[in-house]
Amino acid sequence: MKPSPSLALRAGPLTLEVPAVLLSSLGEWLAGRALRLQAEAQDPARVLQAGAELEQLGLEMQALVHALRGTRPAAAEALDLHAAAAQTLQQWQPAWRKAGLRAELLQGPALTQDIEAGLLQHALDLLLGHGLAGGRDVHLSVSALDDARHCLRLAGLGPSAGEEELHWQLLRLLARARGWVLQRREGQPAGTLEVEIRIDAFNDESAPRDEEGLPRRQLDLALRVLVLDPHEASRVECARLLGLAGVPCDCHASLDQVLPLLENADPGWNALVSGIPADLPGMTAFALQLRQRYGLRRWIELVDEDYRFDIGGPDGSRPARLGRQDLAHTLVSSLAG
Known part of the structure; x- marks a missing residue:
């Protein structure tokens, strides 16, 4: 042709x-x-x-x-x-x-x-x-x-x-x-x-400010987020919100899907949004693997509790906990520094 x-x-x-x-x-x-x-x-x-x-x-x-x-x-x-x-x-x-x-x-x-x-x-x-x-x-x-x-x-x-x-x-x-x-x-x-x-060069603007003129918390766009959630609705919602925020993400439903990727590629996940509880077999070890390999910065656990918002460890050693029903108001701010 x-x-x-x-x-x-x-x-x-x-x-x-x-x-x-x-x-x-x-x-x-x-x-x-x-x-x-x-x-x-x-x-x-x-x-x-x-x-x-x-x-x-x-x-x-x-x-x-x-x-x-x-x-x-x-x-x-x-x-x-x-x-x-x-x-x-x-x-x-x-x-x-x-x-x-x-x-x-x-x-x-x-x-x-x-x-x-x-x-x-x-x-x-x-x-x-x-x-x-x-x-x-x-x-x-x-x-x-x-x-x-x-x-x-x-x-x-x-x-x-x-x-x-x-x-x-x-x-x-x-x-x-x-x-x-x-x-x-x-x-x-x-x-x-x-x-x-x-x-071409990007014509950047000043840092975003809220209605009182105070600087907002800054979202680190160097984050690469792994969304790991067996619930399709919240997995897609997380991807939508992260896309709006300009943060790259990869979405999977189970650990069985992502573990082979770590063996065959270098995905660079330094933030984890997981609908799998931290105390289930394999999750803590998986988060530790991401911390050692990529310096995991954020770990968020999604729970089925309305308006749950627990702050996690600053080094990603302990997950923050967010309710699935209110992700539009909590997910991006939890990832921000």
Whole structure:
């Protein structure tokens, strides 16, 4: 398939109109997952994996809608783009290995950019998801265009990563909403594609203040939260609230799902929101493992008690306890410093 000409998307009027091709791509993606579920119905592990993929897509699209509407707070921080790319690539490695493919990050210096951490995570996830759809080995690189602009580039994409691929469609919407330049062109070697995101400096505003003019408690956007809850409703609500706050999170239903991830990847969870009681077998040991590996900063236990709000240990050694029914008013403030 011949690659399309170079395409640049610049900032324009913010709109939530969804292109028909995106809906078509989403329908195709969901149909493919449904067929896979039918084919693998006798394999519980594969069914669980497909279910997790569907849940993650839903959470990712929900977070992107908030970004497109501008309802997420503008909370930028100085981030090392190269380090962020390395961490995200590490999290994607199991998927690439399963596909029999390689994705590598080219070496480069630390490059600092003022950017919202959650949006950078979305951009990298969508970029790598699009690359994986191409069915070829790829190289990810980070470079400086000047003092205020930097570039994320993914090279070596196969022709299967077409313009109608779902991750690409979502990335186009995100780039347009945030004013990033997104380019897609023929690459080297011939027959491959190259995708580039150019990120401009973020015009940060002063620290948020409450109605009395007093500084609010600051939410550390360096947190990466693991939401571990067998209750789907509160798990999804936690993901929604964290997405609004610009904090990256991963959601799972049980310890059995997350323990293999610690063996095969480096998720970097330094905050834990758990619907599994601390005194159940394995939970305290799991929290200790996160503390030793990532310096666990927050540990929150969700309970079925209305308006429960118990303060936890400052070093994450003892969980805070929150009632599931009032998470909208308590979750983010419990994670704030």
